[in-house]
Amino acid sequence: MSDERFELSRRNALIGLGTVGAASAGAGLGTSAYFSDEESFEDNTLEAGELDLFVDYWTSANTEAIDGGTTGSAQNDGGVSAQYVLNDVKPGDSGKLVFCPKIVDNPAWLWAGSTGFTQYENGLTEPEEDVDDTGGDPGAGNGELADNIQVTVAYCEPSDDLDGEPEDPGDFESFRELNNPEDYTLADLLLELQTGYLLDGLVEDDDEWVPTDDGAYPASPDSETQTGPCLCIDWNVPTAVGNVIQSDSVEFDIGFTAQQSRHNDDPDNPYVDATAAADYHNPSGHGNPTDGTLVANVSWSDDLVALRFEFQDDDDGVDFADTSDYPSTNLPVMIDADENGYTDFQLVWNTNSPNNVDPLASAPFAKREHDNNDGSPGAFVELPADWSAVKSGDSITWGIPRSELGGSFKLSTWGSTGGEGPVVEISTDSDNTPNFTESTEYVDVSES
Numbered sequence: 001m002s003d004e005r006f007e008l009s010r011r012n013a014l015i016g017l018g019t020v021g022a023a024s025a026g027a028g029l030g031t032s033a034y035f036s037d038e039e040s041f042e043d044n045t046l047e048a049g050e051l052d053l054f055v056d057y058w059t060s061a062n063t064e065a066i067d068g069g070t071t072g073s074a075q076n077d078g079g080v081s082a083q084y085v086l087n088d089v090k091p092g093d094s095g096k097l098v099f100c101p102k103i104v105d106n107p108a109w110l111w112a113g114s115t116g117f118t119q120y121e122n123g124l125t126e127p128e129e130d131v132d133d134t135g136g137d138p139g140a141g142n143g144e145l146a147d148n149i150q151v152t153v154a155y156c157e158p159s160d161d162l163d164g165e166p167e168d169p170g171d172f173e174s175f176r177e178l179n180n181p182e183d184y185t186l187a188d189l190l191l192e193l194q195t196g197y198l199l200d201g202l203v204e205d206d207d208e209w210v211p212t213d214d215g216a217y218p219a220s221p222d223s224e225t226q227t228g229p230c231l232c233i234d235w236n237v238p239t240a241v242g243n244v245i246q247s248d249s250v251e252f253d254i255g256f257t258a259q260q261s262r263h264n265d266d267p268d269n270p271y272v273d274a275t276a277a278a279d280y281h282n283p284s285g286h287g288n289p290t291d292g293t294l295v296a297n298v299s300w301s302d303d304l305v306a307l308r309f310e311f312q313d314d315d316d317g318v319d320f321a322d323t324s325d326y327p328s329t330n331l332p333v334m335i336d337a338d339e340n341g342y343t344d345f346q347l348v349w350n351t352n353s354p355n356n357v358d359p360l361a362s363a364p365f366a367k368r369e370h371d372n373n374d375g376s377p378g379a380f381v382e383l384p385a386d387w388s389a390v391k392s393g394d395s396i397t398w399g400i401p402r403s404e405l406g407g408s409f410k411l412s413t414w415g416s417t418g419g420e421g422p423v424v425e426i427s428t429d430s431d432n433t434p435n436f437t438e439s440t441e442y443v444d445v446s447e448s
């Protein structure tokens with residue numbers, strides 16, 4: 001399915017320290033495969049409507065951080081206009097990005113997403129050498145800047161006391177924060193966006209934001225009228241970060257994609273390459289049952305494979321991944337990277353593992369080694385430095401270098417609530433008898 005999209009180009013949305021060249025960003029537009037505005041039947045008074053995505057945006061940063069770079073505001077409907085280039089970011093600096101989508105003239109499913117990001121070391125200054133041994137110039141993949149920029153993501157709207165139209169990000173106020181975990185970073189956000197984020201369908205009613213009837217993002221009558229919420233991203237570099245980010249830079253993209261919602265109750269996520277799912281199973285005798293589905297989404301970028309596992313719970317108020325409901329809830333993901341029939345490693349999320357995961361610096365995340373010859377499990381170890389993981393709300397996302405997984409691999413899960421409630425197994429049979437060693441019943445996932 002082709003999609004109507006706006007994109008802040010990865011190559012050219014750049015935040016850096018020291019001397020980094022400025023750039024501009026491009027964007028492309030298409031039409032939804034579900035909806036075509038190219039056909040009309042005017043003689044019979046039947047005429048195709050529109051699904052046209054516009055995105056107004058505003059960006060800012062403290063003046064010192066810009067240092068010859070580019071911030072600004074505009075409306076993007078396909079032109080080369082989106083720019084955000086900061087040339088001299090230092091501890092204590094901050095900024096903000098605001099995106100206000102408008103979909104003319106039909107409601108639609110609206111995703112925010114990213115095709116990935118790349119961090120650059122850009123050599124090592126003398127102070128940085130004392131705390132950072134990665135090096136490289138430009139040193140793609142070795143920078144640490146995105147890991148040290150903290151972000152807050154929220155739905156927002158123009159301030160109530162605003163006189164006239166918004167002119168900069170300071171004219172907006174947040175009305176609902178999204179699932180921002182503690183110490184949420186730009187790297188975390190971009191990792192999660194690689195598998196896409198479906199924006200909530202909200203509309204303002206008597207000064208209150210309420211859900212739309214079908215959950216889709218509401219339509220605007222024209223490109224100047226804001227009907228749905230805007231998305232605000234506030235960022236800052238804590239003063240405690242220190243020299244590890246000197247001379248580093250990060251390139252990234254943020255995009256928006258809309259799909260027709262009418263006659264499309266189960267839309268395809270445009271940022272996902274492969275998906276698998278399984279319903280929860282409540283074993284007999286477990287005293288705290290609940291129902292739901294675990295959905296696995298996998299997305300490849302040039303450098304990274306993102307694996308996102310979303311626990312879609314029912315509305316009974318008990319959630320699989322909530323440690324206040326299940327103190328021992330956990331999720332191991334078995335991976336057969338070379339597809340030889342045996343597990344190579346596990347990706348582990350476990351908040352209550354005093355002997356295995358808890359002692360690790362990457363806790364509650366860990367990697368468990370397996371013997372590639374027979375799949376037998378070995379030690380729990382910290383996530384490698386170039387691996388990443390984040391939990392936001394009911395979703396857990398891992399970022400694994402593409403070099404580790406290639407363009408295809410096999411996976412399975414065995415989510416457990418520690419004997420209190422449901423279990424969930426993603427596999428080709430999902431018979432709730434997990435196999436941690438042999439991958440014959442794991443799910444095949446691939447980029448193509």
